[in-house]
Amino acid sequence: MPDAHGFEYTVHGSQVHITHHGRSAVVLRGNRAAEFVARVEREDPQELMARLTGNYKRGNERTARNHPRNQRRRGI
Template sequence: MSNIDKRNHLDETPFSYRVNKDKTIFLEYYGRQVKILRGKEAEKFLRKMNEAENEKDVQLLMAKITGNFKRGNEREAKGKGKDNNTK
């Protein structure tokens, strides 16, 4: 697993989750909601969480499920878009 988290960001435990009474799962990144899981997807997530051996595995699982939403180019892309049309 050392090749996956080269900068040790997952050691900070940025991910967390909450389970609602209707088995809806809310995944959070530094306290901000980033994904909601329901139904079979939620059941599969909970099953994998129970199989995780340590906290780093738990963090990696949540990072993979939330997707690759942090690519490092957020600042660059900030000024681009529909509001930046010049004529």
């Protein structure tokens, strides 16, 4: 996975607001917010936030699309 960066989070009561380069990415509530706060202490926070926001698939999409195994999916 490429380096994730630019993520920040703030805790507002029982909610966690995650932003990416200053723009709102996701708001976690309830159990997901509590789990995030617990995991952020022991894991890489940037990678964790990238995975939670879905912003982690970068760089290999074109390579995978051109792989022979995936040619039939493109209708070739």
